[in-house]
Amino acid sequence: MTEKAAPSPEAIKAWARLMRVSRQLMESAEEALKAAGLPPLAWYDVLHELAEAGEGGVRPFQLIERTLFAQYNISRLLARLEADGLVEKLPVADDGRGQTIRITAKGRETRRRMWAVYGRSIAELVGAKLSADELTMVSALLGRLRHPPVVD
Amino acid sequence: MTEKAAPSPEAIKAWARLMRVSRQLMESAEEALKAAGLPPLAWYDVLHELAEAGEGGVRPFQLIERTLFAQYNISRLLARLEADGLVEKLPVADDGRGQTIRITAKGRETRRRMWAVYGRSIAELVGAKLSADELTMVSALLGRLRHPPVVD
DNA sequence: TCAAGCTTGATGCAATTGCATCTATTGCCT
């Protein structure tokens, strides 16, 4: 019956809210970082992944999987991070094509300073607006919109 | 006690989900439009506002308020839309600085064709994943994250 | 009335993104 696959009013509204709110929140956080003289959010995402990975480092293609950035985007972002001394590129033993990216001490420090600002933004923009239960519910519902969906 | 304003784990998770899911969904929709040889999502947003406004048209600064795009972004986007014949710029009687933007027949047609694809994306990506009640709940929760918050 | 300040919209220039393609390796299959 539903050959046309027209979205329901509820779906349209949820979509619109999602797009608008996420854009607005992202911009607020971005603005706070900029006001503090810190790099943009994308840098944080990558530094976060690298910090979690530890001394072993991460391959660029793994960053692509985890951050959802485009390949060329990661490639150039890493070049900028390296130029700023926040990461270092190491050759990888068993694959002559690839490299391993490792965060430097300066990179960790930058990430720490970014988190001071970014974390506060999250607390203000999200943590202060909904209860813990409501936040958990948001996470659960959004998780089911992910691809692949998450149940947690 | 909470001087540092550190975000709770629930807030962090909800934020991360929100950022990741919105980006992923937006890209899916964008991809679908591109695959159909249609313009990007930003064009839809503007054409949608213009179509709602009707023959009276809308002032660019109103589009800025409604779409949350940056001023220079709207300015150039309208220039592209005009170059494509999707909108027309009319002088406004009582304000020599401004202009009124009105959607053309071709603009309405383009919007219609975009909606056929975009609406299907929304139905698939969101409508098919959650029930109407759940979608309403998502809208309500996200509404409270907006600035200014919405109660509905 | 007219100078100062505000609002509306455009634009020059640098940085970033997107697209397509390229090089270098690797792995596979014969």
Next chain:
DNA sequence: AGGCAATAGATGCAATTGCATCAAGCTTGA
């Protein structure tokens, strides 16, 4: 081994974004 597709990452070029600033027209107040 040798050829060939697949993978990892970089890059030239065009389009878009972001920033700062500009020009033009309105508004207000002395």
